[in-house]
Amino acid sequence: MKDIARLNMSIKVTSLDALNDQIQMEGKASSSYLAMASWCDQNSYSGSAELFYRQANEEREHMMKIFKFINDCGGNAISPEISNINHDFSSLEEVFETALEQEIEVTKSINKIISLAKKTEDYAVENFLQWFVKEQLEEEKSMRDILDLFELMGREGIAIKLIDERIK
Amino acid sequence: MKVVFRSKFYTLYQSDKEKCHYLDMDQKTIKLSFCQFLALRTKVRNISIEDHFDSDLNKHGFEVLMLCNKEHLFVLNTVELLDLKSLVEYGFLSFDVDQLVNTIA
DSSP states (O other): OOOHHHHHOSSOHHHHHHHHHHHHHHHHHHHHHHHHHHHHHHTTOHHHHHHHHHHHHHHHHHHHHHHHHHHHTTOOOOOOOOOOOOOOOSOHHHHHHHHHHHHHHHHHHHHHHHHHHHHTTOHHHHHHHHHHHHHHHHHHHHHHHHHHHHHHHOSSHHHHHHHHHHOO | OEEEEEOSSOEEEEETTTTEEEEEOSSOEEEEOHHHHHHHHHHHHHSOSGGGGOTTTOSSOEEEEEETTTTEEEEEEHHHHHHHHHHHHHHHHHHHHHHHHHHHO
């Protein structure tokens, strides 16, 4: 029997599912950052708001990168349905803690797909995702650096305003 | 045409010559390109079977399934839907097994 799947698609069906799940995750991350940007704007943290607006765009770009890759490989990219976005935070630090946790989840998910790709010898997917590995390292680092500022400068009064001004 | 997988109600065939699949849905047989078969897989996998057991979410326990860019329309009950879900899953599994056997051989 001919391998019709391979004749039509350069990646494995298991990778296709995993990448579609990743699209969903990146889409949710983008919406989540938008909610954080909104919270920061409402609470007059303009520096942080600016960063989260930018982050929301970046996550969407990541999503589109995977979306395009799937379709270019002959697969079927699924536009994600996003729901249950949290808009409530108790402090600026909590916002950044949530952002870091989100980035770590994305990194774990990327690593999982790479493991799957290795297992199924889907080298195109493995190669494609290497860019995301590097990107995630940078994303996690930038969130950790901001959280370090809270340790250094404190969490009271003017310190928060100064932290926000440093974030851009 | 070779049989890829036969479930209780449906049969999935593969035509090597035409590089496509045929799905015998009992009422009619539909021709599916690989892309259309992938779309069918996504559609079927996204149907929540749990909803069929909740009268608020799915009052009558039927699912309307449109395939191949709305070229075909099927109304399936819960049992038929479960059968189609297994056909799609095992169909793809059969492709993998077939390729594995070919590689080893």
